[in-house]
Amino acid sequence: MLNVAENLGVSCESLSNARRELARRDVLERTSGSDIEKLECAITAAEELGIDNDALPPAVRRLAELKLKAATRGSHTPALHDAISRAAELRLEGEPLAEARKRLVELELNAATRGDNPERLRRAVSAAVGIGLSGRPMAVAKKRLALLELQAATVGESPKLLRAALATATEFSVEQEHVRLAERRLILLELEEAAVGEDGHVLARAIASAKEAALDDKDIATAKSKLAALDPEAFEELVRGELVVASKGSDAEAIHRALDEAARAGVAADELGTAQRRLAELLISAAPESNDEEFIQHAIDVAVQFSLDKDVVEGDEEGKSAARWPLEAARGRLKELKLQARRQAAKARLLAAMQGEDVKELTDAIAEAQENGVDNDAIIAAKNSLA
Numbered sequence: 001m002l003n004v005a006e007n008l009g010v011s012c013e014s015l016s017n018a019r020r021e022l023a024r025r026d027v028l029e030r031t032s033g034s035d036i037e038k039l040e041c042a043i044t045a046a047e048e049l050g051i052d053n054d055a056l057p058p059a060v061r062r063l064a065e066l067k068l069k070a071a072t073r074g075s076h077t078p079a080l081h082d083a084i085s086r087a088a089e090l091r092l093e094g095e096p097l098a099e100a101r102k103r104l105v106e107l108e109l110n111a112a113t114r115g116d117n118p119e120r121l122r123r124a125v126s127a128a129v130g131i132g133l134s135g136r137p138m139a140v141a142k143k144r145l146a147l148l149e150l151q152a153a154t155v156g157e158s159p160k161l162l163r164a165a166l167a168t169a170t171e172f173s174v175e176q177e178h179v180r181l182a183e184r185r186l187i188l189l190e191l192e193e194a195a196v197g198e199d200g201h202v203l204a205r206a207i208a209s210a211k212e213a214a215l216d217d218k219d220i221a222t223a224k225s226k227l228a229a230l231d232p233e234a235f236e237e238l239v240r241g242e243l244v245v246a247s248k249g250s251d252a253e254a255i256h257r258a259l260d261e262a263a264r265a266g267v268a269a270d271e272l273g274t275a276q277r278r279l280a281e282l283l284i285s286a287a288p289e290s291n292d293e294e295f296i297q298h299a300i301d302v303a304v305q306f307s308l309d310k311d312v313v314e315g316d317e318e319g320k321s322a323a324r325w326p327l328e329a330a331r332g333r334l335k336e337l338k339l340q341a342r343r344q345a346a347k348a349r350l351l352a353a354m355q356g357e358d359v360k361e362l363t364d365a366i367a368e369a370q371e372n373g374v375d376n377d378a379i380i381a382a383k384n385s386l387a
Contacts, residue, residue, distance in 0.1 A: 020049050031059040036066045064090050072100045077107045102131050109133070113141045118148035146172040154182045159189040187213045195223045200231025204238045211242070228265070236265040243267070247275040252282040280306045287330035293341075296334045303327055339372070346372040354385050362386060 024046065030039040043059050064086045071080040084104060087097050105127045112124035125141050146168045153165035166182055187209050194206035207223050228235040239261045246258040259275055283299035290296050303309060303325060311324040346368045353365040366382050 016049075020046075020051050024051055028059075031062045034066060036063065036070060039063050039066065061090055061092065064092060065096060068092070068096055068100050072096070072103045075107060077104065077111065080104050080107065102133070105131055105133060106137065109137060109141050113137075113144045116148065118145060118152055121145045121148060143172040143174065147174050147178060150174060150178055150182050154178075154185045157189065159186060159193055162186045162189060184213055184215070188215055188219060191215070191219060191223050195226045198230065200227060200234035203227045203230065204234045207238060208241070224261075232265070236267060239265045240267055240271065243272070243275050247278045250282060252279055252286070255279045255282070277306045280308060281325065284308060284325050284327060284330055288326050288333045290333065291337065293334060293337050296330055296337070300327060300330050300334070303330075343372045343374055347374045347378055350374060350378055350382050354382050359386065 026042045026045070030042040033039065039059065040063055043056065043063060046056055046059075064083070068083040068087050071083040074080070080100060081104060084097065084100050087100070105124070109124040109128050112121040115121065121141065122145060125138075125145055128138055128141065146165075150165040150169045153162040156162065162182060162185065166179065166186065169179055169182070187206075191206040191210045194203040197203065203223060204227060207220060207227065210220050210223065224235070224238075227238065239258065243255075243258040243262045246255045249255070255275055255278060259272060259279065262272060262275075280299075280302040283295075284303040287296045287299040290299075304327075308325040309323070309327045313322050313324050346365070350362075350365040350369045353362040356362070362382060362385065366379060366386075369379050369382070
């Protein structure tokens with residue numbers, strides 16, 4: 001091409017100048033348009049030719065503006081971030097840059113809302129507040145942040161932080177499944193905090209809350225032991241209240257435990273009567289369905305001790321009264337179980353005697369088996385073995 005130019009009498013310098021002029025005009029033309037790719041190519045070509053005049057800076061600014069607007073319309077956060085950085089570097093101002101920054105905040109807020117990083121979301125929410133962002137995206141982000149902070153506080157060890165997180169979670173209507181879990185955790189943390197303190201009344205309240213929330217018995221027992229040593233009076237007051245609550249229920253084991261604790265705490269014997277009677281009622285009510293002879297006998301003895309055998313309901317139309325508590329049924333069940341035990345023992349003796357050579361033992365075993373109602377087949381087989 002150089003040879004052609006020389007043959008035409010055109011110098012290399014003139015050709016170079018012509019090329020630069022064409023590039024300059026192309027830059028000017030593309031600067032007035034909105035095609036990012038063509039403008040970028042024109043600027044690159046001009047820079048390669050060493051053009052450094054008034055046409056290039058406006059083109060560079062125009063390219064930055066076009067990229068800024070395109071990125072603002074899109075959803076690619078890195079591209080928008082780069083476009084904003086370039087615009088700031090070129091000191092571009094005005095509505096496009098403001099809209100781009102707002103869009104970047106929105107994109108970062110949306111991304112943080114979908115994630116699980118509370119610190120990232122906290123920064124995004126703060127930035128959104130700073131530009132006055134509102135509406136559903138902001139509400140969703142704040143609720144999500146409240147949940148993430150609640151979850152973080154729930155696995156933490158600070159009652160103070162968890163209380164604050166619960167308050168925020170309530171404000172933003174975080175789902176109850178997360179709130180309930182956090183509330184149980186707070187009760188445990190408060191119990192542990194009170195157990196290392198020196199205020200018996202605070203510890204007693206924490207224990208009461210822990211029991212109401214049905215926390216692990218081991219945690220509650222540890223706290224109770226501390227309370228008993230720290231403040232015996234507060235401990236006695238606590239177990240007295242637990243005894244009253246247990247006495248109103250139908251859990252015999254709970255009443256039994258409450259009675260034991262009350263006795264160890266020094267609660268007066270006359271204050272135990274109501275709970276003891278309630279326990280007697282529950283035991284005798286369960287006795288007729290039990291298979292435990294010892295339990296049934298104990299239930300009968302306790303029932304008699306509290307005169308439940310004399311407690312009757314109002315008479316029917318014929319004026320007959322009926323026992324309120326099933327002592328007779330319990331006695332009948334006890335008699336039945338004892339008979340079953342004797343029958344099983346008699347049968348076992350009978351079978352053992354049939355294997356031996358002692359005629360008298362077999363004869364006695366047959367008599368015992370008949371007396372206790374052992375099945376006829378076994379008795380007949382035993383008699384046949386005597387023949």
